[in-house]
Amino acid sequence: MRTSRSYQAHAVIIKQSKFGEFDKILTIYSSEFGKLPTVARGACRPGSKLGGNVEPLTYSLLMLAKGRNLDIITQSQCIDGFTALKADLWRTSLALYILDLVDSFTVQNSENKPLFNLLIDTLHNLSEEDDGGEILLRYFELNLLHYLGYRPQLYRCIICNSLLLSEVNYFNPGLGGVMCPNCRENGFDSNTISVNALKVLRLWQNCDYATAKRVRLKPTLQLELEQGMQSYIRCILQRELKSMVWLQNLRREMKSSEVDKTNRNN
């Protein structure tokens, strides 16, 4: 563990707030120690050597020193600034939601290498993605939940344990899985889940991203998956993520300006 006075961490900066005139409090998610609150002294001064390396949405190698309260970032080296991603409003917003998810779902000082690798891979893929990033987001959500012990049960009914058949079943966020039509009739509250949605979720739970993104989704199925995952996430966190609200508003605004454009051209 972090016993020596100074140590190294490979980390993504996931959140920042200003502290005093020139300092920043940074929440980092590191490969070695999971989530850590840290302080970057003088990071707001122009010409600070930390500067852009400790901006949110940056993957950096950090040198840290043990502090009385928070550990202090003493040196930094940028590994990936995700600059292509940051030049695009939609993708930046997707990435900020991803960081928000990591921040909201993890506790401090709890190492989780698979989750860290998923985070890096996802941000990297997002930089290269040219579609709306919907599959990438769902794939990230599903696997984040898995690595943190919230893997939804998609094969057997969460009530009676019978194998789920190829028919419309029901998803219950509170119980963390799918139930069969029989159990649903016994009064459990839940939403329908279509045969295709269940198939896709099962696939994404068990494949790599390259395979996951080969799935072609109709808009209705895409919406069903989004709403299902969102209801599950909301249920675990017991709140709405503001970055998701922002994402949904932005998508609405972008759609309506698309409509404006077509109307004007016609």
Added chain:
Amino acid sequence: MAVIIGPVERLVEEFSKLPGIGPKSAQRLTYHLLRSPDKDAHELAEAILSLREKIHLCPVCFGITDKELCVVCQDEGRDHSKICVVEHPSDIPPLERTGKYNGVYHVLHGAINPARGMEGDNLKIKELISRLEGDVVEEVVLATNPNLEGETTAMYLRRLIMPLGIRISRLARGLPFGADLEYADDVTLGQSIEERREF
């Protein structure tokens, strides 16, 4: 349960709320005032009160002013077809000191931060757009901070302004990424505004 806070503790507590003032400094300031002449304390108190009473937001650009319009908006010698968009009122004085900008301003009073919930509806974005639709504006200079929130805000504004057919520029990247505009040195800031880029 009520804890009685004496006047000394009370002032220490008030000072500690100010940025950059820790409990030690707050105590030092309080005891300094206790020792200084009555007149000094009265003047300080009066200055603080008049700040709150006389200063308000300019109804055009949302900068701060003690007149009806701010000095920039009421100046007919300035180029009202150029609007420079900044995050905070405190970003205006450093830009003014460069002496390289002759347009007017628009203060957003913050930046977009999706995780904090945009603070967004409070930002003066709608006001900016209606200003652009109403006035004869030829150029908007996006001078939000060169950090992630500032860039996100700039990209968002660009989306909204583009359909209006107004030229959009962004401060040049002479400034280090991750810094705060308010503390940039004048030379760097002057260069940035001269070399502003298409955005």
